[in-house]
Amino acid sequence: MSKLMKLNLKVWRQKNTNSAGNFEEYKVDASPDMSFLEMFDVLNEQLIETGKEPVAFDHDCREGICGMCSMVIDGRPHGPKQGVTTCQLHMRSFNDGDTITVEPWRADGFPVIKDLTVNRSAFDRIIAAGGFISTNAGNAVDANSVLIPKDVADEAFEAATCIGCGACVSACKNASAMLFVGAKVTQLSKLPQGKPERETRVVAMVNQMDAEGFGACTNTGACAAECPKQIPLSVIANLNREYIGAKMNGK
Amino acid sequence: MKLLSFLFTSSIGRKVLMAVTGLSLVAFLLVHAGINACIFFNDGGETFNHAAEFMAHNWLIRSAEIGLFLGLLLHIVQGLSLTASNNQKRSSKYGASAGNANSKWYSRSMGILGSLLLIFLVMHLKHFWVVSRFTDAIQETAGSTLFDEMVVVFADPLPVFVYVIGCISLAYHLLHGFQSAFQSLGINHPAYSPIIKSIGAGFSIIVPLVFAAMPIAMHLGWIK
């Protein structure tokens, strides 16, 4: 059993969407083998035992794929390590005696529900606006009848690995959602199946993105640097290209 | 016109306009730096004055100048309003900052760098452009040519300082802006983007350096 680390936490507490929030300080002992969320489990058990209210935070699969966990740790979404979600971040990335600041995703497009929990339904509405291929069950032709070059399939897959966590928005100084939108647009526009509606798709998705209150991209690259799935910045260029093309075609 | 309205209404369209106008300003800078560099012939401004004369009186250049000005204006207005609107997307600010862990400070500071440039630009235009284009008063106020005007202005250390600050702002503004414009226009390719970035970096260093060299050289009397 590894030695326990003593940590000081500064955690954002906010009762609900409409109330103001503030930081509260806690002390917790953690094992280096714990995940960051397990450290929060320990904190919450402590709080419950002492009759205090536990910290509300989103989490589900705890293996880095559902995209539900969402903490900004010392100013960085999903913490200091690259290519991982908060649930995959282990305490061995920190040192004994550290003070760690934990906040929710902050963006007007993602209103806080409580403490570290935010509302990301804007992403669902963006997908509903156009992030799909319009095909009904039963329409499909044989899967091998459309040959897709391996590099195209791989590129589409790389973009498709987005988990919709929103780290890109939270990292961006403009709270822009373009990495998220770019990833979906790239996946679907690269594949032959997605080409027929590529123009209407990109325009609809960008319109919805703008309506949701996300900012414009200024290419700082913070989103891609913080993306736990390491979606590259090129998907935003691709989004821009698709969008300009569609617009110049009068869509 | 409806076809182009997206340049003013959508998040991506507005960035596209920034990129197009930005790149046209980059082209202008190249010409501007080239002509100004003529002073380094150190021939008492003869070559330089000749070139400046040409720029001031060629009708083609003068009409392009209108386009350039329009572009500059759009770049400024759009830039300021975009920055303002982007700054409103996060009402509750972070308590801890990521610092430079995920992005470059100058990439995040384009609004401020641009504003510094704007202040510099106002001063710069007042010094030279207004004088060379709208008045025939050069003879009366200072010397006989634009070159003489430079000699007069840069004798004073304050404008030299402001110009150097302006050039540093320009360097960082370009360091981000040059490559960013291509990204905004959808150009990001594993083979070509590194080249664009290298050219951009070279441009952002060399051009402001050339500009900054002028006031310094003149102030120190290296160019007469």
Next chain:
Amino acid sequence: MTLESKIPAGDIATKWTQYKSTVPLVNPANKRQLEIIVVGTGLAGASAAATLAEMGYKVKAFCFQDSPRRAHSIAAQGGINAAKNYQNDGDSVYRLFYDTIKGGDYRAREANVHRLAECSTSIIDQCVAQGVPFAREYGGTLSNRSFGGTQVQRTFYAAGQTGQQLLLGAYSGLERQVGLGNVKMYARHEMIEVVKIDGKARGIIARNLVTGELERHFGHAVLLCTGGYGNVFYLSTNAMGSNVTAAWKAHKAGAYFGNPCFTQIHPTCIPVSGHYQSKLTLMSESLRNDGRIWVPKKQNDDRHPNDIPEDERDYYLERRYPAFGNLVPRDIASRAAKERCDAGYGVGQSKMAVYLDFKYNMMQKYGRTEASKLNIANPDDETLIRLGKEVIKEKYGNLFDMYKQITDEDPYEVPMRIYPAVHYTMGGLWVDYDLMTNVPGMYALGEANFSDHGANRLGASALMQGLADGYFVIPITIGNYLSKEIHTKPISTDHEAFVAAEKAANDRIQQLMSIHGTRSVESYHRELGLIMWNKCGMARNEKGLKEAIAEIQALRADFYKNVRIPGSINEFNPELDKAGRVADFLELGELMCIDALNRNESCGGHFREEYQTEEGEAMRDDENYMYVAAWENKGDTWELHKEELKYENIKIQQRSYK
């Protein structure tokens, strides 16, 4: 009440086709008048909701997560089976059907499984049409790999994220219907009560998890697509929120629970490392394509794995099951690992782990091929490792990274340490051929039902079942019921049944909140999990099960006296949500033990120590237990109903992978 599986008559190969062409339909105009509630938005739920909406029904979909895209289907790694026979290796619908029945140790329903195998091919077509980026060969065709329990390559995959890609496909279809206004989506909502009117399911009571408010929703039919209940074990590969609540409320409202004790323990998971551990992480079964499982031949061997020479390693799966080797089905691989660890051959600090080693295939399989491609004659070991590592990285890179992230060990250098963990539950709500429970109008799809995997599920079959049920089965079979409901006007949610159901739900919440005890919900869950794992886990016996039942009853009584739930009802309160779920697990756990105790045989994932062959293999009792145990809730007790299983197309034999 007798159980009617309503399996249509006729030849198994044409049964489904015939049924599809004769089942009553609902005309398009009437579909618009019919409302369907879909609870859960995983593969089964999202695909069902999207497809039914495409057909014209009015759909309301519910999920407890913040977005339908986060359902735990997203975490499925390895792949999805389909009898496409693209590899020309002799695959066919019959072979997939046969493998699945045999893999399930002859405890699944023939007709359902055959239908599943038939639908499998259309699933791949549908997913590709939706833009699911499956792995491809250089020629542009789809790529396949092998999974346990089969001797053909029929598994389609997208790196180690197949579940994610399939779910995002189904989710995009669902969101498209949301955008078109055909589906109304209720995220962060949990179903906590069924509303029955005149014996038929007519709606649900859902709790808005953000505000705590209870909401009444009417539907002509209710589809439960709520996944499995593996979290009854506390530690499992399931998501933290995965729960049995919706299915359990249906069970309490009269739906029978089928084979609750059939639990799948997945052989390749990262071992437990500490008491604070909240979940276990799976390492995909696909790793067994290239990883060889071994333990030292000497007991309590503390040497570093790389220092143990080849002839001192026991590749026990290859030794015991030469025909399938490392690709035996999950139940067999899990039990074999437990057997070795219990006998003192386990590795790692806890000694509760075995090695999964890639070195051999990295060098001899991939390293040599690559060297040959590069025309390197007589490559040395270093070259082989270097070249092979690249191939392994491309195939399993994300899994290797995940392993390293969690354990801080590099699996490219040191063999992985793995141990079995709870992964999937074959049991679930009893359903007939139409996927309808015995409560008319209430359906169960995907992992939430019991029907297709018998006593053990083969790898890459869960995704197949979820999508088959949602895209291709329910859209047809629901017509059989709804065609008779076209005259039913939407029932007002002021109806007394809604009022009563809401009151029942509200009373339960009030009761939980008024306990004001001292122990956290988590601590009860953890304790229940330990009881279940130790006494109703990989190996079970009569004594242990009886003890477990008593212990669970005592724990449940204590829970209602001593649990502490902070916060209040009408706010976002995850502790209260969890309390409701753990309360249901505390009842389910007992039923699982009762079922395990009743089944005096060993089959698939259900291993009763009293019933094993001399070689330690599961010993079935076909004469007495070839039935589905469907349990009816009677308040504090349960009554057993049996659905006899008939095998007319497959010869029953002892399952052998030797």
